[in-house]
Amino acid sequence: MRDHGPTALLSRLRFKQLRLVDVLGRTGNLRRTAAELNMTQPAATKILQDLEETLGVKLFERTPRAMLATEIGAHVVDYARRALTDGERFAGALANLKRGGxxxxxxxxxxxxxxxxxxxxxxxxxxxxxxxxxxxxxxxxxxxxxxxxxxxxxxxxxxxxxxxxxxxxxxxxxxxEELWAFAAASHPLAGRHHLDLADMGDLPWVLQPAPSPMRRLIDTAFAAAGLRTLDNLVETSSIFATLNLVRHAGMVSMLPSTIVAQEVAGGGFVRLPLEVKGELExxxxxxxxxxxxxxxxxxxxxxxxxxxxxxxxxxxxxxxxxxxxxxxxxxxxxxxxxxxx
Structure with missing residues (x-):
């Protein structure tokens, strides 16, 4: 009877098996997987069968439209991707060290x-x-x-x-970190001394995409105030895009003070007097x-x-x-x- 203990399993795993599982998990197609790995489809099938025999479980189910990872197969795909990434990073670091880095x-x-x-x-x-x-x-x-x-x-x-x-x-x-609501110095709200969320709901916003913690805080604040979700919205994780949309497109935003303070001090932006309940972890x-x-x-x-x-x-x-x-x-x-x- 074949030993399926952790050490025995690891000793029988092969790099080409991990590569096949990674690509097949992404493509869901054995023919495309074989082509990407520069091998024949029968060879790819044999590698998959050998791996399933080694692990003692079925990794993929064949459906009319694609080959889908089983519940255990999904864990194996995840492991394969992490192992391959670690291997590539190790190879790069080793090459750097050999060059004297x-x-x-x-x-x-x-x-x-x-x-x-x-x-x-x-x-x-x-x-x-x-x-x-x-x-x-x-x-x-x-x-x-x-x-x-x-x-x-x-x-x-x-x-x-x-x-x-x-x-x-x-x-x-x-x-x-402290969050500041801000707008361009030329924005109509720039001279206001008090604002609440109701004043801001119909304005064009640029914010981080959901489900980032910062975006979740803002969405929760609007919901808690009984206001609808922001509709006039651009989502981006780019600081450069956010600042330029505020500067040139008349949008408002909310970012950490560490990012906005220098722009405010330089006169290009103004901090809006808006308080949002709650704080970021x-x-x-x-x-x-x-x-x-x-x-x-x-x-x-x-x-x-x-x-x-x-x-x-x-x-x-x-x-x-x-x-x-x-x-x-x-x-x-x-x-x-x-x-x-």
């Missing part, structure tokens, strides 16, 4: 940190590790957490969008449960926490408006080793 680091960040705190932390890390390859994905928390779950990121600076995410991810809070460091933090990620986190602690000690919201000069290099963690290039 410091490996790679993939980060995700919400807009509030991507505008100020994250660049300063990255600048310090690059000062210490000039040849480290750093990839940054800046978008909403829900998209970041999905990418983290797929193994595409080492860590995220953001929020857990749902309570269920706590079962898959570890969360360490860093700070809160603190943002923080999100990592996958059970996954060991890489040395590069650990070094970045040490720098990030040092910046946050320094600003909190000076009585400032990390990365917020009115921030004092950047932290001195001698106040931040020193490199792991003296190698510099």
């Amino acid at each position: 410091y490996g790679a680091l993939a980060l995700g960040a919400i807009m509030a940190t991507a505008s100020d705190l994250l660049p300063r932390a990255i600048a310090e890390l690059k000062r210490q590790r000039p040849l480290m390859t750093i990839q940054v994905l800046a978008t909403t928390s829900d998209q970041l957490i999905a990418a983290l779950g797929r193994g595409e990121l080492d860590l995220v600076i953001g929020r857990l969008p749902t309570s269920e995410d706590g079962a898959k991810f570890d969360f360490e809070p860093l700070s809160k 603190p943002y923080g460091i999100v990592t996958r449960k059970g996954v060991v933090t890489t040395p590069n990620a650990a070094e970045f986190l040490a720098i990030l926490k040092a910046l946050v602690a320094q600003e909190e000690g000076e009585g400032m919201n990390p990365g917020g408006a009115g921030r004092k000069p950047q932290a001195r290099a001698d106040a931040l963690p020193s490199p792991r080793n003296p190698r510099q290039k």
